[in-house]
Amino acid sequence: MRNPDDKRQETDTSIRARRNFLKGLGLAAGAGSALFAGGAWGGNSMSDAFADFFQENYQRMSAEEIREAIERIERKAKRRYGVDIKCENTPPQEDVVFGYAINVSKCRGYRDCVHACVEENNLGRDTQYIRVIEMDRDSTDLHHGDHYYDHGQVPVEGKYYLPMQCMQCDNPPCVKACPVQATWTEPDGIVVVDYDWCIGCRYCMAACPYQARHFNWGAPDLVPAQINPDTHYLGNRPRPKGVVEKCHFCVQRTRKGRQPACQEACPTGSRIFGNLLDPNSEIRYVLAHKAVFRLKEELGTEPKFWYFRDE
Amino acid sequence: MDAVARPFVLLTVFCAWAVFAASVGAVGEPAGPAPPGDSASAVGVDDWDWSAVTGLDDAPVIAPSSGTQSRALSDYVAPREIENAFPDFDAQPRQGYAVFKDVPPFEVIPSQRDPGMHPCSSCHQWVKGDPSPRNLKKPHDGFQLSHGLHGKGSFWCFTCHDLEGSGGLRTLEGEKLDFGDAYILCSQCHSRQARDWAYGAHGKRVSGWQGKRQVLNCTACHYQHRPRLKPREPKAGPRVRMGLERPEHWVSQDQRPGPDHGVHSTWKRARSDDAVSGRDKGEGSQQVISEALVNDEKS
């Protein structure tokens, strides 16, 4: 649930008052600048740039405001990349909390998941949400893992492969760290980022024990022809520079019942994704019958990302 | 500054800040399409080659969906298989039989290599076959059976295939099996994997996480006559942040001298020594242990 422990009760009137204030400012600025509308603002029209500036946090926007924000995102993508994208705001499903499990016996280090994710989620060339680490067979020591293996053939004898991505913790240190509440846990368990609210302080990156969060140091280097047009506001829509992003369990897919891109791409079937609240799901079977473990469990982050071996 | 002018001054200052900030936020993003990336980073969705998984040219090539489009069932079958498929063959997913109790219902996508008529019977409907286990000579010697290490020689074609009739599948007790139910046959010996597969901890689910569970059958990944998976080349590794050079040490640990982690060990030498020629270096119990390491890595 959204901030169930949040004791700051915002009354309807104060929310309305704030919304009206910002809307008024935005309207005033927009009206005044409508005369200057054009593509001069780095691919944004001036009215869009103003509206962007005054845009609220996703958690506080009304449905109408979200719709307007999404339209701005679609317009911006059209101007910047020449691509028609469809940005949605699919809400979380009821009685669904997502979990993920990786069968470490089966992962062979292909990195197919890494690249499927890059394409699905419109990542810049130098960003990868998933990092596959080659580990020694008799060790779980991440400090001795190899991130840059490029053998001719994998798997290599004596090694196993550990894919790591955002663990979607139940007790996320990044959510605690963010000073503007630009990142929070959605009801379906996904820790999301509002890219239009993030101020880019990178405190969440310092707080994450899994190195799961990535910063757009420059504008993401996207190839327009490869842009995936099916996007979600909290997911894979094109992001601006100067904000943090991370794996979001392909929220544009999973909220519609589809598998995340990494699960679909994996040829070995080592990735198991599903609803933790469904007792008949595959993930629940794995958690009940396999010797599952999580990384850095001693930190108390309660990741929803498990690993297991066959035997 | 009097009380009347102050709000206007503040408003002006605020508007000036808003203009500045909006420009800062907007400027800097590329106004047009980004320049095309180099080909190394443009990963194609369709460059799958599943024959590399099984190592045989005539192995089934079933490409799982990746990328953004939702795939039709026909996408799971390589075009040449569809050409060869028998016209009355139905590739629709079929209800999985429960080989274990209380398995939630699921559907299996049968292997496309399940023709009504097995190639064996094209000759052996007239020629009687010799049922004794042996190495096959002409005209069979092109065919390699590499399945099952137990009891060398006692596990061969007719363990799984029907000697009489069309050469279809049979259980160990002699019951005939449909090719589409091949997983029942596999589960006779591989019960642990079969149980995991039935419940979802093994194998590939090709439907969404929600809704009807559709899985690939065993032979989609494990070619039944040579099930061991072949290694293949991995895709490209991490890239360095734009604007910076890739650090020199960003190569695989195999390719650069690293710290000797066994240096504190009282019983273990550096692993490469032991694995290759442990016998010379080992003495007494040391030798036993290094042999154990060698044997471990072979299995």
Next chain:
Amino acid sequence: MSEPGRNLSSFLVSSLGYLIRGRPLYWAWVASLVALILIGGWFYVYQLREGLVVTNMTNQVSWGFYIANFTFLVGVAAAAVMLVVPAYIFNRHDIKDVVLMGDTMAIAAVTMAILFVVVDLGRPDRFWHLIPFIGRFNFPQSMLAWDVIVLNGYLFLNLGISFYIVFNHYRGKEPNESHYFPWVLLAIFWAISIHTVTAFLYSANTARPYWHNALLAPRFIASAFASGPALMAIGLQIIRKISDYPIRQSVIHHLALVAAIALQVTLFFLAAELFTDFYSEGEHSASARYLFFGLDGHNSLTPWIWTAVALLAIAMLILMIHPLRRHPVSMNIAFVLTIAGVWIEKGMGLIVPAFVPTPIGEIYEYTPSMTEVLVSLGIWAFGLLLFTLLAKAALPVQCKFLRDKSEEGRDVCR
């Protein structure tokens, strides 16, 4: 008694008057600072246009030179309390005369710290998201939210107290102690809190074992009380040289004594840290090993940290030996060494090693880019300019007040 015709506008006008009247040395100083500020500003605009990609920070080392300077400066700001406590609590009148300078330095330091955070932000245009109630402020969960409150609060507190004192002196009145003493008391606790909160910002992260220890906040305070007084002492001696304002040597000696003790505590804490990390070394100490001895052949920070330790040790020895502490040359050398040593140890030596190796074992080194260095120099120049202008405007007022107040007709501030 208060003089007629003196109100806020005349105060501002006369302050401006003091600012535009100065010797050539003053103008040369201001001009060089403005030049540095403009250069820094130019490179900051470049950074705004291109994004933080013009720095050398990476996903692996996501905080660098900017945050290193920020950490050091928050310590300097906190140490202004070292003048306030003896002035008001122990009623040392010699120090009371220079409390204003301490507050001014605190203002400049906190402003610089805030500026360093702003230039480090990926989206500074969205900083309104940080304003409570208008934005969405994650208080009290986020330590960064706490830091925003305490830093801005400290800035306004010091501005308020300093302005109150100077304005009253401008009007020829002795400020009413009962009015502003509670605020001074608050400022004392607030000064400790800004640096503790900054330390908590780091030590809260279980993901970074190098920071996640209880000793971090005490280390911060100890090194702040070494570097702050050192900087203040140098600043006061410069003011004494170029202006008529009476600053007694006892004030400088007080600051040197504080720095001496603080240095001892700092080095003791450092020794405790080294012992705990290296006696039974596990992976917990990987960052400390990277910093002090190098890790897997990567050791770009190792010479820096050992230099810093040597500087601090030498400074401590000088300040511990009475004759050396009293002698202005050796004392000032010790001050300079202290500032340099703490800047290295608490700046880059604190921020960067926490990111090497990353929590999942990757090693990526970091040195600041030219853009980062020039923007940082610009901010330092801004702080120095702010301090100069505030001092330039306030000191004549103080002088005149002291002169008018002196009973023996002493000629202070000729």
